[in-house]
Amino acid sequence: MNKEKALENLDKLIADVEDARLQLSEHHIVKIIGISKYSTSEDVATLYSAGQRAFGENKVQDLKEKMNTLEELPLEWHFVGRLQKNKINNLIDLKPTLMQSLDSLDLAQELNKKLEAKNQKMNCLLQINSAKEESKAGVMPEVAIKIYKEILETCPYIKLKGVMSIGAHVEDKEVIEKSFNTTKTIFDELKPFGVKYCSMGMSGDFKLAIKCGSNMIRVGSTLFK
DSSP, rough: HHHHHHHHHHHHHHHHHHHHHHHHOTTTOEEEEOOOSSHHHHHHHHHHHHHEEEEESSHHHHHHHHHHHHTTTTOOEEEEEEOOOOGGHHHHHHSSEEEEEOOOHHHHHHHHHHHHHHOOOEEEEBBBTOOTTTTTTTTOHHHHHHHHHHHHHOOTEEEEEEEEOOSSSSOOOHHHHHHHHHHHHHHHHHHTTTTTTEEEEOTTHHHHHTTTTEEEHHHHHEHOO
């Protein structure tokens, strides 16, 4: 991908985000995370030169490789994939800006234990399986608030910053919208607990996610095509 293409992709994405954002409110701010899992470090560097600063990876090893290759650039790195327990220490050492895929109380407690041992803290989002799909990770919506509070109370080394979910994997827009609204309702109920990010929306559905209140989107193909 050359710089011209990167600029074109980024400009179009920003225009689409603006359009969706303004339909919600002119005060609504949306953060764009470029998901680089199918792309090269060179592509990330090209998008950086076009103005994109935050990127996400879904494998710890890939995150490590790109962070090392691009360490000269002031990038913000997010971890967005399923975290295996045997990779927790590796992720802690990378110090990502935000770990978006904290998908169970069990994982939170294990992560907290290892963070404590290294005397480090990590910013995380609680992943909610709002569409209740077996193929997806995350806590069920009915228990999300309870688990969020429990992590706040029992995991002092985890700094919870909000929630994340993946839209329903269907063609029906209404079903996708319902899954986003489920997550947004939970986010709103957690406002007294200082939530900051409602991370919803990927390349295929980010406009709908923003209209439902998402303030952080995770887009790959839209930026890297």
